[in-house]
Amino acid sequence: METLKDKKMKKSADTRMKISGAEAIIHCLLAEGVDLIYGYPGGAIMPVYDELYKFQDQLTHVLTRHEQGAAHAAQGYARATGKVGVAMATSGPGATNLVTGLADAQIDSTPMVCITGQVPRHLLGSDAFQETDIIGISTPVTKWNYQVTKASEIPEIMAKAFYIAKSGRPGPVLVDITKNAQFDELEFEYKPCTQVRSYQPYPKPDMADLQEAAALINTAKKPYIVYGQGVILGKAEEELKALVEKSGIPAAWTILGLSAMETDHPLNVGMVGMHGNYGPNVLTNECDLLVAIGMRFDDRVTGDLDTYAKQAKIIHFEIDPAEINKNVKVDVAVLGNAKESLKLLLPLIKENKHEAWHSEFKKKQEEEYEAVIKADLYPQKPGLTMGEVIGSINKASGDNAVIVSDVGQHQMIACRYARFTQTKSNITSGGLGTMGFALPAAIGAKMGAEDREVVAIIGDGGYQMNIQELATIFQNKTAVKIVVLNNEHLGMVRQWQELFFEKRYASTVMTNPDFVKIAEGYHLKARRVEERSELDEAVKEMMNSKEPYFLEVRVEKEDNVFPMIPSGASVSDIRLK
Amino acid sequence: MEKKWFTISVYSENNVGLLNRISGIFLKRHINIESLNVSKSEIEGVSKFTVVVFTTEDWTRKIVMQIEKQIEVIKAFYHTDEETIYQESALFKIGSHLLFDERQIQNIIKDSHAQIVTVSREFFVLAKTGKREEIEEMYRLLKPYGIMQFVRSGRITVTKAEMKISSLLAAMEK
Ligand SMILES: Cc1ncc(C[n+]2csc(CCOP(=O)(O)OP(=O)(O)O)c2C)c(N)n1
Numbered sequence: 001m002e003t004l005k006d007k008k009m010k011k012s013a014d015t016r017m018k019i020s021g022a023e024a025i026i027h028c029l030l031a032e033g034v035d036l037i038y039g040y041p042g043g044a045i046m047p048v049y050d051e052l053y054k055f056q057d058q059l060t061h062v063l064t065r066h067e068q069g070a071a072h073a074a075q076g077y078a079r080a081t082g083k084v085g086v087a088m089a090t091s092g093p094g095a096t097n098l099v100t101g102l103a104d105a106q107i108d109s110t111p112m113v114c115i116t117g118q119v120p121r122h123l124l125g126s127d128a129f130q131e132t133d134i135i136g137i138s139t140p141v142t143k144w145n146y147q148v149t150k151a152s153e154i155p156e157i158m159a160k161a162f163y164i165a166k167s168g169r170p171g172p173v174l175v176d177i178t179k180n181a182q183f184d185e186l187e188f189e190y191k192p193c194t195q196v197r198s199y200q201p202y203p204k205p206d207m208a209d210l211q212e213a214a215a216l217i218n219t220a221k222k223p224y225i226v227y228g229q230g231v232i233l234g235k236a237e238e239e240l241k242a243l244v245e246k247s248g249i250p251a252a253w254t255i256l257g258l259s260a261m262e263t264d265h266p267l268n269v270g271m272v273g274m275h276g277n278y279g280p281n282v283l284t285n286e287c288d289l290l291v292a293i294g295m296r297f298d299d300r301v302t303g304d305l306d307t308y309a310k311q312a313k314i315i316h317f318e319i320d321p322a323e324i325n326k327n328v329k330v331d332v333a334v335l336g337n338a339k340e341s342l343k344l345l346l347p348l349i350k351e352n353k354h355e356a357w358h359s360e361f362k363k364k365q366e367e368e369y370e371a372v373i374k375a376d377l378y379p380q381k382p383g384l385t386m387g388e389v390i391g392s393i394n395k396a397s398g399d400n401a402v403i404v405s406d407v408g409q410h411q412m413i414a415c416r417y418a419r420f421t422q423t424k425s426n427i428t429s430g431g432l433g434t435m436g437f438a439l440p441a442a443i444g445a446k447m448g449a450e451d452r453e454v455v456a457i458i459g460d461g462g463y464q465m466n467i468q469e470l471a472t473i474f475q476n477k478t479a480v481k482i483v484v485l486n487n488e489h490l491g492m493v494r495q496w497q498e499l500f501f502e503k504r505y506a507s508t509v510m511t512n513p514d515f516v517k518i519a520e521g522y523h524l525k526a527r528r529v530e531e532r533s534e535l536d537e538a539v540k541e542m543m544n545s546k547e548p549y550f551l552e553v554r555v556e557k558e559d560n561v562f563p564m565i566p567s568g569a570s571v572s573d574i575r576l577k
Numbered sequence: 578m579e580k581k582w583f584t585i586s587v588y589s590e591n592n593v594g595l596l597n598r599i600s601g602i603f604l605k606r607h608i609n610i611e612s613l614n615v616s617k618s619e620i621e622g623v624s625k626f627t628v629v630v631f632t633t634e635d636w637t638r639k640i641v642m643q644i645e646k647q648i649e650v651i652k653a654f655y656h657t658d659e660e661t662i663y664q665e666s667a668l669f670k671i672g673s674h675l676l677f678d679e680r681q682i683q684n685i686i687k688d689s690h691a692q693i694v695t696v697s698r699e700f701f702v703l704a705k706t707g708k709r710e711e712i713e714e715m716y717r718l719l720k721p722y723g724i725m726q727f728v729r730s731g732r733i734t735v736t737k738a739e740m741k742i743s744s745l746l747a748a749m750e751k
Contacts, residue, residue: 135594136597139594139597139598139601140598140601140605143648144648145594146594164648196648197590197651197746197749197750198589198590198648198649198650198651198749199648199649200749320646321642321645321646322639322642322643322645322646324642325638325639326639326642
């Protein structure tokens with residue numbers, strides 16, 4: 001009998017081979033350089049799983065314990081590597097379980113391809129078992145989606161899916177494949193997609209716009225750079241640094257721009273946004289020129305738009321034309337990939353230092369240190385703070401870990417205090433604020449960046465939204481470090497209730513299980529810290545572990561995150577307490 | 578900002594899911610589609626959506642940018658009424674006896690330049706092509722006599738200025 005391997009050898013010998021749609025999907029993935037995917041099997045995708053079994057030496061499929069976990073793991077992988085993450089699920093509930101991940105990837109511009117099985121073509125529209133209109137459901141949360149109903153469409157559609165997911169402003173693509181298309185045969189030939197006629201992913205930066213931008217930058221007295229994830233997605237880290245250093249302009253990051261430049265860079269002034277730093281927010285309304293690079297003026301960044309940077313001229317470097325003048329009217333828009341635009345801009349920029357202007361940031365930084373940071377990082381009270389845990393992780397990792405944070409107070413604290421020396425190191429759900437993101441995303445990040453320490457920082461609430469992924473970690477021996485900052489509350493919501501709803505703590509108090517026992521139930525090394533005296537040592541033990549490790553830290557139950565711009569308020573009205 | 582009538586013209590690849598994507602863009606922003614027409618365009622294989630909205634120019638521009646962002650959309654434009662030549666069509670189904678009993682009906686038909694498409698023993702059908710107001714006026718005039726059925730099409734539009742889709746496509750294919 002012919003072995004599978006013989007069959008495979010024979011097939012790869014001729015370029016145009018007749019294979020099943022399911023096998024074609026595998027060949028497409030391999031042709032796109034995919035060696036790792038996340039997913040969960042079921043009836044409508046079984047032919048593909050059968051092929052995954054045969055190709056397991058070339059393509060690893062990681063079984064998550066929930067399709068949402070698969071989507072977030074693919075996102076974590078994509079965010080850590082810059083490559084396209086791939087997730088797979090069956091029809092119906094499998095497909096709908098991917099939706100949160102798609103929405104998250106859409107709003108955070110993460111390149112991802114999701115493949116779902118679908119009922120056979122002849123049953124479409126008949127309310128067949130596990131039929132759901134995933135194309136209709138996913139349309140608003142995908143960059144592109146397509147339902148394949150014929151095997152012969154597979155190579156072209158898969159090629160197009162990968163091209164669209166990763167080009168221009170990246171995003172998620174969903175390919176829904178009916179079961180008959182998986183079973184039927186096709187003549188397989190794969191051509192990578194290099195263009196789609198109606199799709200122009202890379203607008204060319206216009207020299208006149210660049211000149212206008214340079215003139216504004218060169219003459220501004222108080223210019224201010226705010227950079228976002230566009231720098232990371234556009235691989236423009238070097239160019240950004242060169243611009244900042246040559247121009248001497250103070251630079252702040254958005255939550256997703258964090259780690260594009262090393263945190264300690266002397267010209268980095270901190271984070272903008274609702275829980276960002278004091279100076280970067282307040283001085284937004286005092287600069288005379290705002291240079292926005294690869295960021296989209298999210299409302300969590302701008303606060304009240306009517307009072308946002310009204311005194312300043314604004315330059316927007318952006319790849320997506322639809323972002324220009326969407327939230328904030330700008331004076332100069334430079335369309336294009338950040339790397340290309342900044343490269344062209346750099347020679348037009350005059351050297352400068354802006355020392356007096358920098359000292360205004362310093363002053364504000366000192367105020368914030370006295371009012372907030374000191375007590376967060378070096379608390380005098382007995383209870384542990386989230387800030388000191390992040391400080392301890394910085395120390396133990398040498399500022400060199402990938403930090404994957406979930407959503408809530410711990411996320412804001414992680415993004416405020418984690419220090420980074422490498423790009424693509426801060427992975428968090430920024431735009432959607434998806435609780436449950438971090439644990440699976442950390443799995444993907446670790447698998448994508450195996451040589452790096454990956455530390456997930458999670459609240460006791462969000463942890464329980466995808467806690468089942470501990471099984472994935474155990475089964476795959478994925479050496480992620482999981483830190484749960486347990487305040488026994490849905491902390492961020494409780495903070496709002498304290499500040500804006502007169503302390504009516506509606507459904508934010510949590511009675512939690514024994515997290516250490518649960519981790520041990522999944523055969524993970526686990527430890528709980530309740531005293532400050534144990535913290536550094538426990539964190540070190542965790543970081544030194546070659547295996548996955550779970551650390552629960554019992555922190556203050558009712559601490560708040562400051563500074564804070566109350567929602568709808570102006571960046572000038574940021575509160576220090 | 579002042580609300581006005583805008584016509585959004587979208588040139589796109591033929592694609593089944595695109596209508597859903599485009600209508601979602603309006604839905605998300607609570608902008609009512611006043612009229613919608615999908616047809617082929619002057620270019621082989623390229624579809625044209627014509628959408629009429631009543632909103633501010635700022636919103637219209639933002640919507641057009643979001644539409645143009647969709648993968649299958651080649652180009653989207655918006656125009657004011659002054660910048661376009663536009664028409665709608667309507668059909669009126671009316672009882673045949675009125676044609677003989679009501680002299681006034683014949684005058685309405687004549688004055689409005691409507692066409693009689695068909696006449697049967699029970700009913701006749703009038704077709705009227707023109708601006709929205711002209712059709713509304715005709716409706717108003719006929720209403721007292723009894724309209725058995727009425728339907729009006731979406732607006733169709735050509736612009737006074739050139740659209741340059743062919744040259745754009747040629748550039749895109751390079
Ligand atoms: C899926 C989801 N549901 C609800 C929310 C709203 N929400 C934002 S933060 C938060 C509390 C998070 O609590 P926890 O995970 O314990 O973290 P903490 O704020 O205490 O650090 C909630 C409920 C959300 N962001 N995501």
